[in-house]
Amino acid sequence: MMVRLYLYRSANIMFLFSIGTFVKHLPISQQNAFYPRRINAKRIVTTSSHNSSCFETLTSRQKNQIHHYIEALLDWNQKMNLTAVTDVNEVMKRHIEDSLAMLPPIRDSYVSHCNSSIDNLKLVDVGTGPGLPGLVLAIACPGWKVTLLESMNKRCVFLEHAVSVTGLSNVEVVRGRAESLGQNDSFREQFDVAVARAVAEMRVLAEYCLPLVRVGGLFVAAKGHDPQVEVQNAEKSIQLMGASIFQLCSVESHSPYGQRTAIICVKDHPTPRKYPRDPD
Numbered sequence: 563m564m565v566r567l568y569l570y571r572s573a574n575i576m577f578l579f580s581i582g583t584f585v586k587h588l589p590i591s592q593q594n595a596f597y598p599r600r601i602n603a604k605r606i607v608t609t610s611s612h613n614s615s616c617f618e619t620l621t622s623r624q625k626n627q628i629h630h631y632i633e634a635l636l637d638w639n640q641k642m643n644l645t646a647v648t649d650v651n652e653v654m655k656r657h658i659e660d661s662l663a664m665l666p667p668i669r670d671s672y673v674s675h676c677n678s679s680i681d682n683l684k685l686v687d688v689g690t691g692p693g694l695p696g697l698v699l700a701i702a703c704p705g706w707k708v709t710l711l712e713s714m715n716k717r718c719v720f721l722e723h724a725v726s727v728t729g730l731s732n733v734e735v736v737r738g739r740a741e742s743l744g745q746n747d748s749f750r751e752q753f754d755v756a757v758a759r760a761v762a763e764m765r766v767l768a769e770y771c772l773p774l775v776r777v778g779g780l781f782v783a784a785k786g787h788d789p790q791v792e793v794q795n796a797e798k799s800i801q802l803m804g805a806s807i808f809q810l811c812s813v814e815s816h817s818p819y820g821q822r823t824a825i826i827c828v829k830d831h832p833t834p835r836k837y838p839r840d841p842d
């Protein structure tokens with residue numbers, strides 16, 4: 563009897579585990595059929611996958627700029643820790659294509675939601691590191707005004723060098739912490755879009771990024787294929803910052819990371835003055 567009960571329970575656990583694993587690997591839009599009430603997003607969409615790489619759509623001038631950037635990145639990487647990737651082709655796939663993959667969701671959601679032209683958008687990349695995705699987006703969209711925000715001085719020195727070798731005139735490098743800039747009126751609520759990739763979990767990122775976004779603007783976080791729990795844990799923080807989750811967008815990236823998710827939040831109200839809080 564005991565053995566039968568044990569076998570029955572084990573079979574149930576195995577079944578639930580395999581369903582969980584199966585669901586985790588579905589695109590976001592289909593995952594939500596299994597978790598209908600988990601995330602309070604206004605739209606759950608999957609972008610069409612791109613058969614050709616985003617890089618191929620760039621002009622030859624832009625492709626050259628990307629090549630100069632990669633050269634500088636790998637050269638300086640020998641002296642300072644900028645990336646774990648050390649091969650040109652890998653940088654192209656893991657960093658360039660992965661950054662460019664964020665463009666369609668940014669463009670689509672901005673055009674469908676924000677009442678201003680996308681051509682001269684003001685974007686801040688929070689925790690840009692060596693310029694990802696911000697510097698790559700600045701190359702792809704020369705009409706945008708891009709601010710690269712980074713707290714580490716030596717990375718900012720590299721960023722200034724990268725801006726110089728690529729000949730970009732639409733990029734400003736700012737050294738500082740997002741928590742401080744969010745309380746500085748020259749930056750607070752001054753951007754149409756804030757982006758962040760590989761900086762912190764969503765709950766923390768919301769407090770870094772949303773104070774910088776104007777009312778009606780967007781915060782776009784680049785995440786992996788399974789951000790459900792992270793997003794759920796961040797819902798309260800996003801609301802506190804005056805925003806709501808507008809869209810979860812699966813992005814077919816040409817990078818080896820495969821499917822990525824763009825989490826898109828829209829700023830509905832001004833952020834209360836006490837946010838972002840001082841980390842010290």
Ligand SMILES: C[S@@+](CC[C@H](N)C(=O)[O-])C[C@H]1O[C@@H](n2cnc3c(N)ncnc32)[C@H](O)[C@@H]1O
Nearest residue numbers: 689690691694712713714738739740759760761
């Ligand atoms: C893991 S790196 C990711 C860099 C880049 N976004 C990428 O995708 O490769 C995180 C970067 O965020 C910076 N950073 C972390 N917290 C920050 C903050 N509060 N304000 C500004 N930069 C921050 C770090 O110095 C680091 O360069």
